[in-house]
Amino acid sequence: MFEEVKKNFGFGCMRLPQKDDKIDYEEMCKMVDYFIESGFNYFDTAHGYHDGASEIAVRECLTKRYPRDKYLLTDKLTGTYFEKEEDIRPFFQSQLDACGVDYFDFYLMHSQNKTFFEKFKACKAYETALELKKEGKIKHFGISFHDSADVLEQILKEYPEIEVVQIQFNYVDYNNPAIQSKKCYDVCRKYNKPIIVMEPVRGGNLANLPDDVAQILKDLNGGSEASYAIRYCASFEGIFMTLSGMSNMEQMKDNMSFMKEFKPLDEKEKEALKQVTEKLDAKKLIRCTGCRYCVEGCPKKIRIPDLFTDMNTKALYRTFNSDWYYMIHTMNRGKASECIKCGKCEIVCPQKLPIRELLVGVAKEFEKKDEE
DSSP states (O other), X not given: OOTTOOSSEEEETTSOOEETTEEOHHHHHHHHHHHHHTTOOEEEOOTTGGGGHHHHHHIIIIITTSOGGGOEEEEEEXXXXXXXXXXXXXXXXXXXXXXXXXXXXXXXXEEEOHHHHHHHHHTTHHHHHHHHHHTTSEEEEEXXXXXXXXXXXXXXXXXXXXXXEEEEOOTTTTTOTTTOHHHHHHHHHHTTOOEEEXXXXXXXXXXXXXXXXXXXXXXXXXXXXXXXXXXXXXXXTTEEEEEEOOOSHHHHHHHHHHHTTOOOOOHHHHHHXXXXXXXXXXXXXXXXXXXXXXXXXXXXXXXXXXXXXXXXXXXXXXXXXXXXXXXXXXXXXXXXXXXXXXXXHHHHOTTOOOHHHHHHHHHHHHOHHHHO
């Protein structure tokens, strides 16, 4: 299945290179060229990535510069961009136009959970996508998923036409009860659905480990921290694509170095990752991947992922540098204490974090002086 896919590693366009707070087209073009020259051809985007700029960057750096048979492009239907069935086709066409293509190789119902699935069903989004597939505007139809395994099974039962499932999957979330990576993986295998992995490096967190944890991997005398995370995912049966959101050429070259001639993890490497997971769990860090889905709808304009990063950094290093960044991240934006607990953030959080509760802790840590 999916014979057109050249290799099992994809270029995720959610965390593209930046320059002056905009996507750096020059750097991205170099990365696209290196990716394709290395024998890879799968690219993944969505309308909300980079506040709508990712699709356009894909057009400028990929689709304008390469023949259509040189790449595979995945895009997604996101629930925040339609309210009724009649909205879907115009939005889909705007995505084709933004990306500069006549069809998508893969089109996914984005970020499906129990709540979003009900909306997609009410608006006949799945049916519309399947019609677009019959018209040749979509080659393959699937979903990206963030919820419990029982909800995934419900969706696959109701829509057996689904060809592929994209799930969050990495070594720290494999047995995480909130993410249920293993259980979702098992459901996909049960229904014989090829799997696309997102967040293999968990938003970069698994490529920037605390020193004491990183030493476990250094002792292997092998590759980078990211290499073990990505190879972990790609080692499982049924994983047909592992995505990586590469932000610069250095990351691109590192990933190519071990995915060109892919080798599954050996038992020693698996044991090391088990030790890494145990040490990370003991630190009780906030498991935010920085997807920023929570930011768009926040009525107080709180930069939630940035504040969680400040909190994690403070927990790891106990330096005043985190206090400085907290001040920067809340300048002309909402502070953690200004959260009105509306819950909009928690509805869209793929990690199912108790964001409102966590912000209380952030406020206690960083706003002590304000209370004095």
